[in-house]
Amino acid sequence: MGEELKAPKKIQLAMYWAASCGGCDMAVLDVNEKILDIAAVADIRLWPIAMDYKYKDIEKWADGEIDVCLFNGAVRNSEQLHLARLLRQKSKVMVAFGSCASFGGIPGLANLHCKKTIFEAVYGYTASTVNPEGTTPQTHTHVPEGDLHIPEFFDDVYSLAQVIPVEYYVPGCPPTPETVMTAVNAIATGNLPPVGSTIGISKAVCDECKRTKSDKPGIVEFHRPQEIFVDAEKCLLEQGLTCMGSATRGGCGSLCPGVNMPCRGCYGPMPNSLDVGADALSAMTSIVDAAEEGDARAKVGKMVDPLGTFYRFTLPVSMLRRAARPLQG
Amino acid sequence: MSHEFEPRIVVLCCNWCTYAGADLAGTSRMKYAPNVRLVRVMCSGRVDPSFVLRAFQDGADGVLIAGCHPGDCHYINGNLKTLRRYPALETLIAQFGIEPDRMRLEWISAAEGDVFVHVVNEMTEQVRALGPLDWKRRTAMTVPAAESHTAG
Numbered sequence: 001m002g003e004e005l006k007a008p009k010k011i012q013l014a015m016y017w018a019a020s021c022g023g024c025d026m027a028v029l030d031v032n033e034k035i036l037d038i039a040a041v042a043d044i045r046l047w048p049i050a051m052d053y054k055y056k057d058i059e060k061w062a063d064g065e066i067d068v069c070l071f072n073g074a075v076r077n078s079e080q081l082h083l084a085r086l087l088r089q090k091s092k093v094m095v096a097f098g099s100c101a102s103f104g105g106i107p108g109l110a111n112l113h114c115k116k117t118i119f120e121a122v123y124g125y126t127a128s129t130v131n132p133e134g135t136t137p138q139t140h141t142h143v144p145e146g147d148l149h150i151p152e153f154f155d156d157v158y159s160l161a162q163v164i165p166v167e168y169y170v171p172g173c174p175p176t177p178e179t180v181m182t183a184v185n186a187i188a189t190g191n192l193p194p195v196g197s198t199i200g201i202s203k204a205v206c207d208e209c210k211r212t213k214s215d216k217p218g219i220v221e222f223h224r225p226q227e228i229f230v231d232a233e234k235c236l237l238e239q240g241l242t243c244m245g246s247a248t249r250g251g252c253g254s255l256c257p258g259v260n261m262p263c264r265g266c267y268g269p270m271p272n273s274l275d276v277g278a279d280a281l282s283a284m285t286s287i288v289d290a291a292e293e294g295d296a297r298a299k300v301g302k303m304v305d306p307l308g309t310f311y312r313f314t315l316p317v318s319m320l321r322r323a324a325r326p327l328q329g
Numbered sequence: 330m331s332h333e334f335e336p337r338i339v340v341l342c343c344n345w346c347t348y349a350g351a352d353l354a355g356t357s358r359m360k361y362a363p364n365v366r367l368v369r370v371m372c373s374g375r376v377d378p379s380f381v382l383r384a385f386q387d388g389a390d391g392v393l394i395a396g397c398h399p400g401d402c403h404y405i406n407g408n409l410k411t412l413r414r415y416p417a418l419e420t421l422i423a424q425f426g427i428e429p430d431r432m433r434l435e436w437i438s439a440a441e442g443d444v445f446v447h448v449v450n451e452m453t454e455q456v457r458a459l460g461p462l463d464w465k466r467r468t469a470m471t472v473p474a475a476e477s478h479t480a481g
Contacts, residue, residue: 081472112424155471163472277421278379285417286410291399293412300416307424319382324426324467327460 011187012067013038014046015097016087018080019107019157020073024098025049027174028070031181041188042068055083061090068187070097070170074107074316075158078139079151088164093192095183099173099266101160102198104316106173108157109308111315111322115155155325159317169198173266173313176252200251202271205263208254209245211235218289222303230260237262237284242309247279266313275319277310336456338365338391339384340449343373343408346397346438353442361446362453365393372396374407378418381432385422385464391431391456393448398436408436430455431462 017025025047029035038044045066046053069091075081088094099105110118123129123136141148160166170183183199186192193199206213213235223240230236236243236257244265245257256263269276284303290296303309311318342348348369354361370376373396384392394411402408415434423429435448 075472158470158472162470274377274379275382278377278382281378281417281421282414285414288413290413291406291409293399296413297416300413301420303417303420305424306417306421310421319379319386320425320464320468321470322468323424324462324464327463327467 011042012065013042013044014066014069014087014091015044015049016046016069016071016073016083017048018071018073018084018101018160019076020098020100020105022049023174024072024100027098027172027177027180030174031177031184034177034181038184041184055086058083058086058090063089064092066091068093068095070095071160072097072101074100074104075154075160075163076107076110076156077151077153081154081158081163084160084164093167093187094160094164095168095170096160096166097170097183098175099171099268099313102169102171102317103268103314104157104159105313108159108314108316109312110157112307113323114325115153119153156322157316162316167195168192169268171198171200171249171267172252173264175199176255178253179251198249198268198271200249200267203250204270205245205248205250205252205254205257205267208250208252209235209257210254211257214238217287219284219287219299220289221299224304225261232260236260237287242284242303244276244280244310244312246283247273247276247310264312265310268314268317276314277307277318280310281306334457334461336364336390336453336461337388338393338449338452338456339389340365340367340393340395341370341373341376341380341384342367342393342437343375343396343403344369344371345403346401346436347373347395347445349439350395350437350441350445353439354445355442357442359442359446361449364453364456365449372402372404372407373411374402374404374409376411378414378421381418381422385427385431385462388462388465390459390462391433391452393433393435393452395435395437395445395448398438401438426467427462428459430459 069087075084096102100107119136123131137150139150139152172179179199212233217238219240221240222242225241231239241262243262245263248263248265249267249270252267273279285300288299290299351367373394376394381392396408399408419429422432433452437444
């Protein structure tokens with residue numbers, strides 16, 4: 001009897017993946033035995049990585065039937081956009097789960113290109129492409145058996161909030177088990193922060209990092225991690241590694257710097273940041289040991305791919321958002 | 330479109346040297362291209378890279394950052410920070426598809442009104458030759474944006 005009374009009170013939870021790698025779904029499993037706690041408070045109604053489901057089943061749900069939808073992955077094609085809009089309609093609370101849904105993530109770096117140039121590369125000139133007829137995917141194809149439809153590939157990669165209203169953001173590539181459990185507990189207890197909040201802390205990764213920082217930093221040369229023997233105690237930025245810690249929201253426990261890898265910036269910009277790339281560029285290059293233009297140019301010039309370093313996870317939500325498309329007429 | 334393109338150039342200039350240099354150009358009745366919009370900041374070191382990105386995003390065709398000569402900074406070394414950031418910012422805007430000639434860094438002292446005039450005129454012609462940047466149109470989203478809460 002108790003079960004019957006409790007049953008309707010369980011949180012109706014949906015998880016969905018769009019342009020993502022599956023890492024966010026794995027991150028949910030990374031909570032280990034706590035997954036049972038999640039199952040105790042929630043009915044998992046949709047989880048494509050674990051259970052078979054058809055889109056027509058989702059369409060049959062009543063509007064607002066789902067309490068919380070954890071949506072991971074960026075939106076890069078029409079199928080993902082459709083599912084984002086459909087799940088928005090069916091869900092009371094929409095959570096952008098992980099860096100791709102929150103900021104566009106790694107797939108968002110495709111915004112340096114457009115559909116045309118991506119198709120030209122992938123179906124044209126990469127070393128492994130053999131495509132003498134220049135065939136590219138078409139959304140509609142007629143075959144003797146009938147019409148075939150595949151999703152339309154967009155010119156841009158979008159963060160979830162760029163296509164549907166989103167209540168909360170859970171950053172991370174992937175979110176750490178602690179971040180996942182913080183979010184789950186907040187949802188389970190109804191103790192939710194103001195709409196629009198990010199689950200995380202308001203301090204930078206640097207704040208959580210245990211490495212020693214000197215008063216007079218001076219970067220002599222930028223390196224990539226594989227090029228040097230990393231000092232295990234000293235600040236990584238001071239060793240010339242392009243560490244995003246100073247510009248990136250904390251909450252991960254400074255995991256990467258803890259194992260000699262510079263922060264990649266997966267928890268996204270700090271609260272109230274105008275542009276994470278501008279923040280990082282300022283912080284990293286201002287402390288280069290140079291007082292003369294040629295010297296500065298030589299030292300800063302050693303930094304490989306500033307855009308990819310500063311906006312690795314955040315290009316679609318950055319100030320400039322994408323690279324300029326070619327001018328047409 | 331029949332009317333001729335007139336570049337819009339944002340000049341981020343420091344209070345102590347370049348703004349005074351521009352003032353000198355004005356009081357000396359020197360003429361320079363009316364395409365520049367001066368924004369006075371206390372130091373070229375105050376020019377956060379986001380100011381430059383915002384200018385391009387909001388429709389500037391060019392951005393000029395100008396401050397005291399290295400060694401002459403009112404705040405000792407503010408301009409050295411700009412000097413260090415600038416090469417990375419140059420690479421960054423190039424990766425975004427913005428031509429390097431649309432951005433320029435110059436040291437112009439309070440006594441160099443003529444240098445200010447020369448730099449502004451030269452840059453105006455360079456940017457005019459490049460044509461409009463037209464950032465908003467060239468980066469417009471193809472899917473309608475959601476009216477939503479922003480990440481914060």
